[in-house]
Amino acid sequence: MSKKVVIIGGGASGLMAAITAAHEGACVTIIEHKDKVGKKILMTGNGKCNLTNMSDIHGKYYGDDINRIYAILEKFTADDTRAFFQQLGLYTREKRDGGVYPVTEQAASVLDALKTECKHCGVQILTDTEVLDVLPEKEGGVVLIETAIKEMPSVVKAKKGNASKKPSTKMVVVGTKKNKLYYDSLIIAAGGQAAAVSGSDGSGYRLAKKLGHSLIKPLPALVQLKCEGDYFKLIAGVRAQAALSLYVDGELQVKEDGELQLTDYGISGIPVFQFSRIVSRVIYEQQVGLRHAEKDSISVKIDFLPYMSQSDMEELIKTRKCFAHKTVEEFLGGLVHKKLAVLICQMNNWYESICVERLADDELMVCLNQLKNFMVIVTGTNSYDSAQVCCGGIPLAEIEDSMESVKCPHVYFAGEILDCDGICGGYNLQWAWATGRIAGEYAAIGESVKNHV
Numbered sequence: 001m002s003k004k005v006v007i008i009g010g011g012a013s014g015l016m017a018a019i020t021a022a023h024e025g026a027c028v029t030i031i032e033h034k035d036k037v038g039k040k041i042l043m044t045g046n047g048k049c050n051l052t053n054m055s056d057i058h059g060k061y062y063g064d065d066i067n068r069i070y071a072i073l074e075k076f077t078a079d080d081t082r083a084f085f086q087q088l089g090l091y092t093r094e095k096r097d098g099g100v101y102p103v104t105e106q107a108a109s110v111l112d113a114l115k116t117e118c119k120h121c122g123v124q125i126l127t128d129t130e131v132l133d134v135l136p137e138k139e140g141g142v143v144l145i146e147t148a149i150k151e152m153p154s155v156v157k158a159k160k161g162n163a164s165k166k167p168s169t170k171m172v173v174v175g176t177k178k179n180k181l182y183y184d185s186l187i188i189a190a191g192g193q194a195a196a197v198s199g200s201d202g203s204g205y206r207l208a209k210k211l212g213h214s215l216i217k218p219l220p221a222l223v224q225l226k227c228e229g230d231y232f233k234l235i236a237g238v239r240a241q242a243a244l245s246l247y248v249d250g251e252l253q254v255k256e257d258g259e260l261q262l263t264d265y266g267i268s269g270i271p272v273f274q275f276s277r278i279v280s281r282v283i284y285e286q287q288v289g290l291r292h293a294e295k296d297s298i299s300v301k302i303d304f305l306p307y308m309s310q311s312d313m314e315e316l317i318k319t320r321k322c323f324a325h326k327t328v329e330e331f332l333g334g335l336v337h338k339k340l341a342v343l344i345c346q347m348n349n350w351y352e353s354i355c356v357e358r359l360a361d362d363e364l365m366v367c368l369n370q371l372k373n374f375m376v377i378v379t380g381t382n383s384y385d386s387a388q389v390c391c392g393g394i395p396l397a398e399i400e401d402s403m404e405s406v407k408c409p410h411v412y413f414a415g416e417i418l419d420c421d422g423i424c425g426g427y428n429l430q431w432a433w434a435t436g437r438i439a440g441e442y443a444a445i446g447e448s449v450k451n452h453v
């Protein structure tokens with residue numbers, strides 16, 4: 001008899017788990033509290049969906065158990081993801097940085113392919129249906145889930161007889177107060193807490209805790225940083241290729257380069273996103289007293305002249321005669337965005353119209369150095385709503401290799417709810433596909449598979 005699998009969350013990992021379990025012969029239901037599944041998929045890659053990355057995975061992921069992360073990802077690789085989508089009829093293309101996108105360059109094509117396959121293999125999707133609670137039952141790892149049905153789907157109007165049937169200890173029970181539905185396995189794929197507008201509102205963490213799981217504090221990652229200084233209003237909107245160095249308590253943490261975006265409150269762009277998880281964690285640890293909170297302890301050095309070495313700068317000043325007639329703003333405007341040139345003039349109390357010939361060599365060197373070593377003090381991150389992912393989540397030590405909970409048999413986890421986050425570039429969706437795939441496969445077996453992996 002085919003096993004019955006229920007999945008909380010119709011995001012990337014939930015849809016992958018559903019299709020996999022259905023391909024394995026299971027009878028699958030997805031419970032999704034939004035009116036549609038896959039809302040976050042539509043937001044990915046600026047609407048183009050960077051669905052995986054062909055580069056080496058090492059150094060691209062974070063979490064408390066990095067070796068487990070790699071081991072999981074080796075079971076379902078970027079090649080496997082491309083092959084999976086190819087089988088669904090979705091062609092993909094690799095870009096120069098290894099990032100893979102649908103050839104249509106539309107995230108909607110990815111979601112459509114997943115939804116069509118769900119339909120094709122009989123996955124039942126209950127939208128507008130919220131899982132409010134999961135309760136471990138006293139005997140044998142049985143779980144009761146109460147769902148508040150905003151629109152009563154026909155499937156929940158279960159036969160009255162079902163309600164009185166006693167579940168076997170191997171069953172997961174799903175039901176409203178009146179009705180109960182019986183499943184062999186439950187997959188929690190409710191996402192993290194980033195971009196709640198897409199449905200991931202952190203409720204998955206609460207459900208996991210009810211099942212006895214602990215939680216590594218989820219914090220915003222791949223997020224913008226707020227910085228000190230009124231001058232940000234002046235330079236807001238500037239985009240610049242820059243090299244960034246993150247310092248905590250004066251110690252260099254990491255360097256990133258790429259397109260920096262300046263906003264009226266601070267800094268954004270991919271190089272900032274890549275190290276924002278470190279900032280989130282440091283601020284959290286300072287707030288809860290795990291780390292001494294020094295004033296101005298987090299700073300970023302921005303090199304707005306990454307293409308110039310110190311000797312290039314000296315050479316430039318030696319040739320100053322060529323641009324002696326220019327204003328400082330015009331001179332700097334050939335090196336950086338005009339708004340930055342204006343800012344440097346303001347920082348040095350120079351009129352923007354002052355000519356280069358009126359400045360000494362060392363004064364010119366000072367302004368080049370200001371652009372090369374532009375220090376900003378970080379005061380915080382933007383909220384979960386602006387973040388692309390959360391770092392933290394359920395520790396992988398509480399998950400079997402099959403993605404089954406070590407705390408609660410027949411319950412599996414997939415996706416961002418777990419303690420793993422990747423850098424920008426398709427790595428987070430790869431985690432969702434890989435974990436969804438494994439969870440779906442084992443949940444479809446329907447028996448606790450702890451010892452069979």
Ligand SMILES: Cc1cc2nc3c(=O)[nH]c(=O)nc-3n(C[C@H](O)[C@H](O)[C@H](O)COP(=O)(O)OP(=O)(O)OC[C@H]3O[C@@H](n4cnc5c(N)ncnc54)[C@H](O)[C@@H]3O)c2cc1C
Nearest residue numbers: 009011012013033044045131191199200415416426428429
């Ligand atoms: C703007 C943006 C751009 C991004 N771009 C990329 C990119 O290009 N490449 C990349 O790799 N990653 C990207 N990411 C990250 C990536 O989208 C996520 O890591 C991934 O979608 C997580 O998948 P998931 O299935 O774990 O969770 P989600 O996709 O968040 O899905 C969870 C689902 O569970 C549902 N749910 C939650 N709680 C309940 C409940 N109690 N009851 C019922 N349903 C519930 C939610 O409504 C949601 O549909 C981006 C993220 C954002 C926000």
